[in-house]
């Protein structure tokens with residue numbers, strides 16, 4: 795069944811706000827401060843994970859006041875669905891060389907972690923000097939890839955399907971300024 799704008803409006807109207815905009819912005823301030831403290835002198839390459847990471851990247855980048863470069867990659871395992879298979883589909887790889895660079899991978903959410911694990915492995919294989927990661931949201935559960943955690947984290951949410959600040963509901967609602975959980979999910 796295709797998703798209609800009316801359905802999307804209803805999902806938003808019925809959703810539970812888990813983290814309001816002000817709290818997300820405050821979390822972004824804290825992340826930027828920590829990243830600045832660690833990376834200000836390392837000429838880092840920030841890799842935005844499309845599509846979900848684009849909103850977090852936009853907000854975070856304007857808070858980083860030091861020399862850095864930005865590139866993006868597109869790797870997905872959900873492809874618009876609410877659950878994903880284990881296989882990671884690479885749609886676009888970074889065009890900038892990662893060799894000997896300090897790389898910061900930036901995504902919207904760390905859930906089970908297969909996406910981030912695959913991306914980190916790729917960065918190391920490409921010869922990055924240091925590979926760090928950041929996510930705006932961490933989902934609280936025990937299904938994560940063992941031992942995987944981001945270096946910089948915004949907020950933690952309960953184990954529900956969330957959208958907003960880049961995260962989609964069936965490819966919609968990425969533009970919602972708050973983190974919401976779909977009713978019943």
Ligand SMILES: O=P(O)(O)OC[C@H]1O[C@H](OP(=O)(O)OP(=O)(O)O)[C@H](O)[C@@H]1O
Pocket residue numbers: 843844845846847869870871872873874878901902903904905906907908909910961962
């Ligand atoms: O930790 P995981 O369980 O692997 O899930 C996290 C990933 O899932 C989402 O991407 P998705 O594949 O849905 O693509 P999108 O960014 O286009 O929404 C999100 O943006 C993360 O990249």
Ligand SMILES: Nc1nc2[nH]cnc2c(=O)[nH]1
Pocket residue numbers: 872903905906954955956957961962963
């Ligand atoms: N939009 C969205 N994408 C995800 N990818 C993994 N978990 C989630 C989630 O809860 N919401």
